Amino acid sequence: MLRRNTPIQQKLMKVIMLTSGAVLLLTCSSFFAYEFVTFRQSSMRELSTLGEIIATNSTAALAFDDSTAANEILSALKAERHIVAAGVYDADGKLFSYYRASRNQTPFPTVPEADGYQFAAAYFGGYQPIVQGDKRLGTLYLKSDTGAMYERLKLYGTIALLVVALSFLLAYLLSRNLQHGITTPILALTETAKAVSDRHDYSVRAVKQVDNEVGVLTDAFNHMLTRIQEQNLALNESSAKIVAFNQRLEQRVAERTAELEASNKELESFSYSVSHDLRAPIRSIHGYGNILKEEYASVFDAEALRLIQTILRNSKRMGQLIDDLLAFSRLGRKELMRFDVSVQDIVQIIVEEQKSIEGDRPLEIKIEKLPNAFADLTTLRQVWINLVSNALKYSRDRERSIVEIGSFEKDGALIYYIKDNGAGFDMKYYDKLFGVFQRLHSQKEFEGTGVGLAIVQRIIAKHGGKIWAEAKLNEGATFYFTLSGMSSSAVAVNEN
Amino acid sequence: MSVLKITKYLKAGRSKANLWLMLVAVLLSFGASAPRQDEITKEYQVKAVFLYNFTQFIEWPPDAFAQPDAPLVIGILGPDPFGKYLDETVQGEKIDGHPLVVQRFHTLAEIAHCQILFVNRDEKSEWKQIFDYAKAQHVLTVGDVTNFSKQGGMIRFFPEDNKIRIRINLTSVKNAELKVSSKLLRLAEIVEP
Amino acid sequence: MIHQEVEVLIVEDNDEDAELAIRALKKHRLANNVVHLSDGEQALDFIFGRGNYLGRVISQLPKVILLDIKMPKVSGLQVLQAVKSDPQMKVIPVVILTSSEEDPDIRKAYELGANSYIVKPVEFDNFSKTVADLGLYWMVVNRI
Known part of the structure; x- marks a missing residue:
């Protein structure tokens, strides 16, 4: 009947079982509680009933002063395990006869107290008038331990648990079989939805x-x-x-x-x-x-x-x-093909080439740290060729050409630079610097077509970078450029 | 509660009775020529109470009484050993609507109605007559003389262990259509001669 | 004219370019026997000993061919292909002449088997470097 338990069936059964379980437990515990509360009363009633019986039976013995017979009557209480003591007091309040359970060591009260039964901590008992006709002949004293009560409660508890267990089982079986009415249509719908x-x-x-x-x-x-x-x-x-x-x-x-x-x-x-x-x-x-x-x-x-x-x-x-x-x-x-290129290597080679072109002229070219760049090799070479040759060309009239090439980081961007001690230029004409066929010097001063820097700028722009320059007339010029906005850290990542 | 006990009581009764007699004899010889008033009275106080108690544990047949509120008579046949005590004990008491009265008789013929008769006569020859009367009239005969119950008396008081015990002749009781409560029977020695 | 022992065969349609080249070569005594042909058809005839050059002893191969790429009629690439696909002639080193380094035909020439290239004008410097690269050292040695 049950292929397998789907979650909804499980849930339904769980709900049913929990509900019935809760109901059962509530019922049983209220019954239990009620029993517990009334047990006292019923124990008292039982004891007083017993007392009445004993009292009635003891009238003759008391009337006829037969303590032996009275003892006999009391000793029948041995059958009731929970009675620990019983005593008959005559009309003067003297103990006439008694029964004591073997385990009980406490002494009897010397005089009987008021009629009636009471509960103490571990015992309960009381006094019962012994009456014949309408004459009070004496008093019966009965003392019982609470074992009966606990036995009774234990019994109830066991029964309750048994009932609960059985009911649970029944609930489980019933719910397992009856939940189909609800779950089967739902499951059918689920299957369709899945399909x-x-x-x-x-x-x-x-x-x-x-x-x-x-x-x-x-x-x-x-x-x-x-x-x-x-x-x-x-x-x-x-x-x-x-x-x-x-x-x-x-x-x-x-x-x-x-x-x-x-x-x-x-x-x-x-x-x-x-x-x-x-x-x-x-x-x-x-x-x-x-x-x-x-x-x-x-x-x-x-x-x-x-x-x-x-x-x-x-x-x-x-x-x-x-x-x-x-x-x-x-x-x-041209399409750029960009790789992780070693700028250090490129520049070194270019510098050597340019040096040999310049011949024996006194040169000092210093190359600082040049980190790798993510760039197109050919065009990047072109950039450096143009920049280096410019640096050397425009410092030709110096005693000694001093060129410095390096890089630094600023605002997370990597900036390459080349600095020369050449003729420099007037910053007034800065906007002409990178123009096509635009020159800031005459042919007589320095030869050139005016395309070199325009080419460099175009290449840098294609890389997504920027190029700019600072110079002072006759004090040399420094050209700075970045490539593609890639920060040095990004380049470092590339290196790794 | 049976043969064993009865025989035990009988045996004890024997020796104890002897003891009693001895004691009385000694006392007599030592002191007063007349029996000590309080001692005898004490014994008969108890017996008086017992007599009263019997009314509570014995049932008379309905025709034992003329009317429902006819008095329940406790008669004393012979000398009265109870003094005023019995009168005091039953004073104002009622059993089942029957007021209790004490009457004294010298002879059987004097008895009009009586439910309990304390026979204080030694003449054993008279006893048969008394017992027959009792049987016919549903009277409970009580005595404390030796062999009282054996001879047909219904209840006999006898001393034991410094207590007054009871011996019941159940046959006589039954013959008189009297019912004795089991509570009382339980306490008593039963004799069925 | 049937030449014996051709050292350099220049195939160049521009006579002025050719003259400059030959002058450079001869001036520096880089080669003595230089043959100049003006078009591809003639070049092939010469190399393979046919047409106008029928009867030439072709087993005497030129030591190096300087081949201009851009030529009318039979282009330099066609000549190159013909030479390099001939089992006998393909051993001849062929240096193509180009007017710029970025000439896309250079690549094509390499694919067809060209050994090297020289950017015109052919001067002492670039010629000597090329032949040195090709291992034809003896051509560089000064000879009387």
Whole structure:
């Protein structure tokens, strides 16, 4: 009958058992309490009844002064275990005869006290008049211990427990069998609900088994399922529409992307061929100019040589301009591939390269601690190349180029810096510093295309970082930059 | 409570009775020629009380009384050993509506109605007549002379252990259609000759 | 003209670039026998001894080929592929010439088997470095 106990069945049975248990216990304990309270009274009644009997039986013995017979009568009390003492006092209050239980050692009262029975701590007893006809012949004294009471209570207690246990068992059996009426419909409904939720099958319907609240629940459940099915249909329709819409969007995006890519590609090949084609004539100019300068120097006078130098200088510059312009434009299209790169290594190599380019000029390049950066290797190299070469270039007129490269932390951000003791610049023109083709010095002072810092700024910006500078005319310049707002601690995490 | 006890009492009674007699004899020889008034009276005080008590433990048949409120007569046949004591004891008492009175008779013929008769006559020859009368008239005969009950008297007082004990001739009692309460029977020595 | 013992074969459509290169080479005595061809078709004919060059002893392989990538008609990459897929000719070191380091064709050239590249103009510095890298040290030695 019982497959297994589901929690609701358990709960129901628990409720029933607890209720019946509580009722039983309450009943039994009230009965018990009542018994306890009235037991005193009933014990007293019993004792007084016994007293009356004994008294009646003792009248003759007392009347005829037969203490032996009176003792005999009293000794019959031996049968009543709980009587510890009994005594007959004559009309003068003298102890006429007595009975004493073997274990009792206390002496008898010398004179009888008032009639009636009383309860003391461990005993109860009293005095009973012995009357024949309407003459009082004497007094009967009876003393009983309370053992009877406790025996009685124990008996009641045992019975009560037995009854409770049996009733409990009965309650359990009954509840186990009768709770089906309630739980079966609920369980059926639960099964259906589970089926719906497990299989996502909204066509399932629960079978209405009863007509009570559970029935109402079943109906509501089924109704809900119908609604869900309808809504699902509606949803499916609209989601199909959305999908279709999405697809059209995707298509459009793809088309646009293709267009963009195509135009990018065009730009790419355009700039490539432009640079290639632009470079070729420059190569020739420069090359042939060099030949003239080197192999026909003897033929030229100083003025002619100066003219040739000018040609060469300018063609070289043209080449630089083209290269820089190309590099700058290429940056816009480039995708950064960022890794954890060792800035220390990059800078050291670049410094060595730049040193060799500068030749024998007295240089002092100090490299402090440079933590790793999460950056694109190629472009980061470009940044350092530009910055280092700038530092060296603009300090060329010093006796000794002193360059310091390092990093520090401020407000949780890691800042790299490069400081030179070169010409510096006027902070008045700071906003021109990073502009394309903008220069703060003439070609005569320092050569350059004015694209270097613009390139650097673009690269830094692409990394999500910032670059700024501080300088004083003729006292050198310091360039600071951060990368991508990643704090040093975040970088440290990356390192680990 | 039976043969054993009865025989024990009899034996004890024998020797104790002898003791009593001896004591009386000694006393007599020592002192007063007349029996000590208070001692005898004491014994008869007790007997008087017993006589009164009998009324409580014995049931007379309905035709023992003329009317429901007819007096219950305690008669003394022969010399009165109780003095005023018996009168005092029964003074104002009633049993079942029957007031208790004490009457004294010299002869049987004087008796009109009587429920208890204390026979204080030695003449054993008279006893048969008395007992027959008692049997017919539902009278409880009480005596304290030796063999009283054996001869047909219903209740005999006899001394034992410094107490007055009772011996009942149950046959005589039954013959007179008198009912004795078991409480009393229990105390008494039963004799059924 | 049938040359014996070709040391350097320059395939370059721009005559001025070629002239500058040859001048540099000869001036520093980096190579004595330099052949200049102006287009890819001619280059292939020369290398494989066909067409105009039918009859050339092709077993005498050039020591190094300097190959310009951007050429009309038969492009440098096509020449490269032809050379590097020929079992006999693929041993010849091919150095491609490019106008910029960021030329995307450089990668393609490497994939086709190019040995190295030089950014034009071909000068003493970059040429000597390249041939040194390729292990052709003897070309660098000054010869009379």
